[in-house]
Amino acid sequence: MAGKPFLLSVKALIHDGYGRYLVIRRSQISKNNAGRWDFPGGKIDAGESFDAALVREVAEETGLSVTLEKVLGACESDLPDRKVAYLFMRARVDSGEVQLSEEHDAVAWMTPDELAEADICPQFRQFVRPLGGAS
């Protein structure tokens, strides 16, 4: 196959039942997009299913136990040596209180309008813009 390799990253839009979604801010130690808002999630480990990977990443990054509810959409990021495909899943909280890892330093619950205005990681802007009608 020619072209750059594609990696897959799964992301959770965790809702609060009132139309707001959880975002976490990338801490200053982040290699990319330090200080920008991000969604919990990440890459799939070898041999791991995508849903188990996302539930694990959410637990590691936020301390929350979640259930994945539905597919919300997808977007991509084009980097010099690779592309990343992002698959977004809506999720609800089953238990836990938000507790961040050292990768993130702030947490907020935002409406779709607030997400569209926030300083989020640029590769997600194309996804959050139409989000008002997606849930």
Next chain:
Amino acid sequence: MAGKPFLLSVKALIHDGYGRYLVIRRSQISKNNAGRWDFPGGKIDAGESFDAALVREVAEETGLSVTLEKVLGACESDLPDRKVAYLFMRARVDSGEVQLSEEHDAVAWMTPDELAEADICPQFRQFVRPLGGAS
């Protein structure tokens, strides 16, 4: 994690450079959606990356060698015992002539308008409807 498990299926929208996409018709031996139009693709084998899986499935189902170009979107299917998340990638043909496996018995190139009218697998209708503006 509560709720049904989610499986991930990757699908290719292979374009012909003139705004048409390749669809293949599920043969009568298909357990589900026999006689309906489908996109090449399928599930990821254990330990396989999603892009390698999609290139492999396309080769097995169509005989074509393709390069994945970009993420087009995602949708889902809700079955009694599980849900399936579909990630759609646009792809271009590098080489090969279409040669179907026994899973499919017809091939067509369709515009987004034709896709919206065709008897495609029902879980893809929500995805192909807005496709005219997605490529």
